[in-house]
Amino acid sequence: MTLCADWIAEGAGNHGSTFAGNPIVAAAAGATLAGIQSRDVPANAAAVGEYLRAELGAAVDAHDLPVREVRGEGLMIGVEVKRGSMRVLRDLAIEEGVLALPAGRSVVRLLPPLIIDEQHADSVVESLVEVLS
Structure with missing residues (x-):
């Protein structure tokens, strides 16, 4: 107490x-x-967030995805897409089972749990590549 x-x-x-x-x-x-x-949750969020942003950026370049920018801090990540975010969000949820939210008309907002690991981050990257390809 x-x-x-x-x-x-x-x-x-x-x-x-x-x-x-x-x-x-x-x-x-x-x-x-x-x-x-x-569990040092803040350090995990910072490390996995940096990893996830780097992997998303690499996937955008490797697959020439329609993404303007990947940005964020820790595990609060925004993926600004070139076309409307609502279709991307719908496809992520229905086809890939990834929950995300819009942040305006063109940003897919990722807010994963603070205890996410790199394996789960890789799964999110693969799902975004699938939906955006």
């Missing part, structure tokens, strides 16, 4: 809710943060 006590002592503000801020919620939050720290 030190986590909640420290938070309140620092003057972070009022946290009022019927079902929040109780010992069970505090224990769950503490366990979640401990898991994130022990």
Whole structure:
């Protein structure tokens, strides 16, 4: 419970809710943060995100895909396509089983789980190549 006590002592503000801020919620939050720290989730997100962006860029060049830019930070990745993103998103979901979101009319937004590994990243790249080819 030190986590909640420290938070309140620092003057972070009022946290009022019927079902929040109780010992069970505090224990769950503490366990979640401990898991994130022990697995070094931020470092994994940075490393796999860099890998995924590099692999996407290489695939765009190798297959001459209709992509203007691959950009992002960590695992927040945007693939700006030359034609509308909605068709790409539909095909990714229906044909390849990859969930992604639009970010405007021309950007396919990838937000994979922070614990993704390079094997899963490769699968996403293969799916995008298939849909964009």
